[in-house]
Amino acid sequence: MGTFVSDDLAMTDNKTSTRPDTWPFLHSGRLQRVMHAEGAYLYMQDGSKNGHRMLDAGGGAIIVNIGHGRQEVAQAIYDATLNCTYALPPWLTPEREALAEELQQHWLPKNLNRVHLTSGGSDANEAAIKIAVQYQVARGKPEKHQIISRNLSYHGATITTTAISGHAVRKRGLEPILNTYPTIETPYPLRCPLGPNHSGATDYYIEDLEQTIARVGAENIAALIAEPLNGSSGGGITPPPDYWSRAQQVLWDNDILLIMDEVMTGFGRTGEKFGYELYGVMPDLLVGGKGLAGGYAALGGVYSTDAIAELITESSYDVMFHTLAALPQSCAAATKVLQIIREEQMLSRVKSVGKQLMDRLNDALGQSPHVAEIRGEGLLIGIEVVRDRETLEPFPEQDNMTNKIVGHALGNGVSFYPGGTGDIRDIICIGAPFIIGDEEIDKMVTTLKLAITECTRQ
Ligand SMILES: Cc1ncc(COP(=O)(O)O)c(C=O)c1O
Structure with missing residues (x-):
């Protein structure tokens, strides 16, 4: 719900890094350190030269429309x-x-x-x-x-x-x-x-x-x-x-x-x-x-x-x-x-890729007992996760379900954007760059399915 928390990624500080207690201003979990970004991907610090690849499924805060680095x-x-x-x-x-x-x-x-x-x-x-x-x-x-x-x-x-x-x-x-x-x-x-x-x-x-x-x-x-x-x-x-x-x-x-x-x-x-x-x-x-x-x-x-x-x-x-x-x-x-x-006629691309992604999400998660709805238009998609699909009862706020799911997916190489307002919660947002293709759609769907399945297991 507006803050990123990931306990799944081990981030170690090296000699050149900013002291983690001075930046960012507030701390809500382990630091994510992006070393580089290109196209639909972020490259995260992990000790290798360019770091491991993270699919930017949230397009940052749903802003990176044409992709990184043009x-x-x-x-x-x-x-x-x-x-x-x-x-x-x-x-x-x-x-x-x-x-x-x-x-x-x-x-x-x-x-x-x-x-x-x-x-x-x-x-x-x-x-x-x-x-x-x-x-x-x-x-x-x-x-x-x-x-x-x-x-x-x-x-x-x-x-x-x-x-x-x-x-x-x-x-x-x-x-x-x-x-x-x-x-x-x-x-x-x-x-x-x-x-x-x-x-x-x-x-x-x-x-x-x-x-x-x-x-x-x-x-x-x-x-x-x-x-x-x-x-x-x-x-x-x-x-x-x-x-x-x-x-x-x-x-x-x-x-x-x-x-x-x-x-x-x-x-x-x-x-x-x-x-x-x-x-x-x-x-x-x-x-x-x-x-x-x-x-x-x-x-x-x-x-x-x-x-x-x-x-x-x-x-x-x-x-x-x-x-x-x-x-x-x-x-x-x-x-x-x-x-x-x-x-590059990206508007028609957003429509077709968005539909493809929506269809794949519906196939993978449409019958999940913990998914109440998959909705949106184009490449603005929200997945509402609930404790009980029949009654629409949400998970308790203290379960931090949104952050658990987002954190789980971060650990598997996909960055989704956490949605909801607190009153309305456990919403995972996709706002991917308009340039994504089959590989990225596949990665988002499988990663999200795994994250929801594992995090909602009581
Ligand atoms: C609908 C809407 N309005 C306004 C804002 C605020 O924009 P900014 O963060 O650029 O100040 C946002 C940011 O997420 C938004 O989604």
């Missing part, structure tokens, strides 16, 4: 550094203009052509929240400032994005300073209170949205922030197919903006450019991060309509930048990463 991206970063190391974030440079053009020509929907760049996903969500509130104030509706979020979600690590996230584990020890925000239920068909995959699930979750709006008052609400389908917080939980079109109508009827957080789902991860395309819904503010630069640079962004940006400009409000936002090097990296995805 020469062209490194060259683009090198060239940008020499051309212009730094310029104030709101100013134009050739690298920034090239990225804006790539985004507008090939990635963003036509109505979301205003680009505000940040240095990551958390600050992009912060900026989207600011923009939503400033827009409402600029319209003469300052009372419309509440942000609704969802009870299972993750939107970032700043104080505000932690507060709006439905992620119990990541709030621990911070409760005294976290504001509370109105929340709706994340549509979670498997655990719908009406029953698993109930035919009334959409009605149930839409009613919850309507009731929350009625309770808070539409006149007090600026926006709803949500992922189109859950990233690692829920492990690829997908809403019922008609949920979003109905939710959008409710938001329109109540004059509430939709901020779609696509930090994890955006830029091809689901096989579409953005996850919202799967559900026939159109955000007012779209937020991206991770896959935008694919792990090659720190970059995030908010994309908005002209109308929103113009009203904020007319009111002379500022959407303040972060000093390291939109670095020319990061923009150059992102442009090259996005071009590679297009030129």
Whole structure:
């Protein structure tokens, strides 16, 4: 659930290594030391020259979309550094203009052509929240400032994005300073209170949205922030197919903006450019991060309509930048990463490889007494592990099942990403690079099957 623990890998320190009690800041198990990375693999320290090979099935934190170590991206970063190391974030440079053009020509929907760049996903969500509130104030509706979020979600690590996230584990020890925000239920068909995959699930979750709006008052609400389908917080939980079109109508009827957080789902991860395309819904503010630069640079962004940006400009409000936002090097990296995805037709690859992986996982684990669901889209896949598949009872939190399974797989050469929020748990996420093939699919499936079988044996 957000921390990596592996007791299975023996990591010894050598003379050149950092003292393990000084870095990282906190310790939660033995250190993993990556010496090198290439393609879909990490090479871990184990005494040999390059270390043993570890399949990066989580793509780091579900970010390494095109794989590690592409020469062209490194060259683009090198060239940008020499051309212009730094310029104030709101100013134009050739690298920034090239990225804006790539985004507008090939990635963003036509109505979301205003680009505000940040240095990551958390600050992009912060900026989207600011923009939503400033827009409402600029319209003469300052009372419309509440942000609704969802009870299972993750939107970032700043104080505000932690507060709006439905992620119990990541709030621990911070409760005294976290504001509370109105929340709706994340549509979670498997655990719908009406029953698993109930035919009334959409009605149930839409009613919850309507009731929350009625309770808070539409006149007090600026926006709803949500992922189109859950990233690692829920492990690829997908809403019922008609949920979003109905939710959008409710938001329109109540004059509430939709901020779609696509930090994890955006830029091809689901096989579409953005996850919202799967559900026939159109955000007012779209937020991206991770896959935008694919792990090659720190970059995030908010994309908005002209109308929103113009009203904020007319009111002379500022959407303040972060000093390291939109670095020319990061923009150059992102442009090259996005071009590679297009030129190598990786979106269709994500769909076909994702389907192949999903089929193999279903064959291997679909009947396991401890697997409740295998779900997701494209190469964003979550496997929910439970004590009892019939009742959906989870393993007790103190069993640390997610970390046991992830640790077991690390010991066998595969790095999965731990998902869940504490309340919802024992979710193993796959967010592999888009370049994986048969060998990697095979390795993921056999390693995960062994890890789940052995760790759940009572
Ligand atoms: C959906 C979502 N939003 C926001 C964030 C925060 O992004 P970052 O870690 O780049 O600040 C994440 C990170 O996992 C995420 O998955």
